[in-house]
Amino acid sequence: MPRRSFSAPTAIAADPLDLARRLLDEGEPSLADLASHTGLSASHLQRRFRARFGLSPAEYLARKKLGTLKAALREGRDVTTALYDAGYGSPSRLYEQGAAKLGMTPATYRAGGRGVAIRWTLVDTVLGRTLVAATERGICAIELGEDDTALERRLRDEFPHAQLERVEAGRDDFLAPRLQAVAERLAGREADVPVDLLGTGFQQRVWDALMKVPEGETVSYAGLARQLGAPRAARAVASACAHNRIAVVVPCHRVIRGDGSLGGYRWGLPRKQQLLARERG
Incomplete structure (x- = not known):
């Protein structure tokens, strides 16, 4: 299947980076194509695009x-139709480019994670009872609550067909180091927590943007939508925050309403207040 064509917007954007992103959203231009339409050199465009959006043009297109x-x-669409509609030229290209980032094959993803190994455990943290779950690629869920049964139910609802294995906290060579990193982050300290973000393209863009909001600062739903180049998508941003499964590490608690009120929070407004107060302090 040939590379998808694209055509430059009829109204040239004042910002060459915004224009480059619009071209990527509308087709599959090469870096040379983007450089030609924006008037920047390929190397300069590459550097500025990554600085603005956190991804190279090629990575943005792949995402x-x-x-x-x-x-x-x-x-529920079949894999063959989905792969061609998404712009993968062949099944082999899909599995080269897509399956690795899904953390599972496309058919398995469609089947609710059937066969994917997820190890999880329950631990006490400074934020209360916490469920932590991980695939081989990273943390896929951090759920906060008080009721162990409810926390486990959330995990099973999210990954209904995965191979879920509960392990003892601290006794599993795979999960133990990840648990330590999660505990550090929940306590407000720096720690590198590898994550396995599974969601739509827009949701991943929101979650990526959230992880760039500095500690102690907040952003409004509308403000985050504007940052993403989708100023009318404040409700979609709020929905992406509501579907975030990784508490604190993907800091959706830093998103508030435009009037300064807290808005919603998957794990309850008292926890959101607690987190924001701690970070501001």
């Missing part, structure tokens, strides 16, 4: 295609 694929699979 967009993967998001389209995931959304189609979630809707």
